[in-house]
Amino acid sequence: MAPFSLVTASVSWLAKTFSVFSSKSVLPAAYLNPVRCLTSQTSAPPKKPLNGYLRFIMQQKPVLTRHNPEIKSVDIVRKIAQQWRTLSAEQKRPFEEASLRAREQFKMDLQRYNAQLTPTQIQQQALEKRQRMAKRKALRKKRKNIVCFLQELNNLGKPKRPRSSFNIYMSEHFEEARGATTPEKMQSLMEDWRNLLIHQKQVYAQLAEDDKIRYKNEMKSWEDHMMEIGREDLIREQTLLNNKRTAAKTSVAKTAKAKVVKKVTATGKSKTTRKTAKSSSVKKVRTIRKI
Known part of the structure; x- marks a missing residue:
């Protein structure tokens, strides 16, 4: 009888499980x-x-x-x-x-x-469409602002960023590179660059370092000019931070110098006062002796 009771219990458990999963109230309506x-x-x-x-x-x-x-x-x-x-x-x-x-x-x-x-589904589709359109509109506006900003920097004469050694090599050998299209030429130039010897790459590395120096000097002059015309919004954050630190150091140095000058002046005045008092006392003593 034990196996039969076990089978009966299993069947009853499966029936209860099926009734639970088939019930319509398993999940709330909020889900x-x-x-x-x-x-x-x-x-x-x-x-x-x-x-x-x-x-x-x-x-x-x-x-x-x-x-x-x-x-x-x-x-x-x-x-x-x-x-x-x-x-x-x-x-x-x-x-x-x-x-x-x-x-x-x-x-x-x-x-x-x-x-x-259904009406609910139509409203949901309309909402999703409006969200997609708003996202696309914001993306187009962002791209347009970036293009306008870059055009403004170009009009203001911002220096071009320094080139890497490979970019310099590519610009010099692009015309005679293998391939009919631009990607094919780029691929062939990259392969040729990998096959160059160390001393051959060193020439372009030195040119890249010189270009970095050029960019640094031109950027300093350009940012100084932007400060003069009131366009601090175009200056790099690191440059602004360095300018603030330099101004703070200069202010501290001026304050310390002013204190030293004031102290020296006060010391000089005190010495002059003591000399005057001493000389006046000597005159009085001489006058008394004559009398």
Whole structure:
């Protein structure tokens, strides 16, 4: 009877467990997120269709990758872009027509998708869209401010930052570098730089050190000029901190010098007063003796 009772107890425990997990009151209503309901109750929103150019890339990329496995994905896309630019309007038409058909299908799918949404889900989507638009707007504004700031620095004549030894080497040998595109030239120059001997690299290292000295001197003159015209907001924080420390040291030195001068002056006056008093007392003694 023991095994039978054990089986009965196990069945009853499984039944209780199933009843607990099947109950609707397992989680409170506060844990139900509208976004999660959107993905569970309705199908996913339709994806925007590709344009003709992207359809051409999707068609040509596997072919080029299969025939050129050693080429990087970026270079393959670049080659496909060159091919697209050389195509005629008649050759591009099938891809563009397919894009138009997919766009029409996307509109119908989007209408069906929006029709099955609840008001809460629609509000949630609108909120997320506003948040995305606000984020993009803030990012565009930040980029615009950075561009304007750099343009202002350029107009004010801010010195260019010092170049590294490799940058100097690259600027000197870029024209005769191997490769048809800029990335290919950069890659070949990097390989050549790694293969240079130490004494060959030392020449460019010395040029880089000279460029650092040039930058330091030009920045000092430029920041002094910015101080004169009242543009302290463009001066580096470390320079401002060093200027404050120098001003504080100068103030302390002036104060100490003033105290020393005052002390010396007071000492001189006291000596003069004692001499005057001594001379007057001597005169009085002489006068008394004469009398």
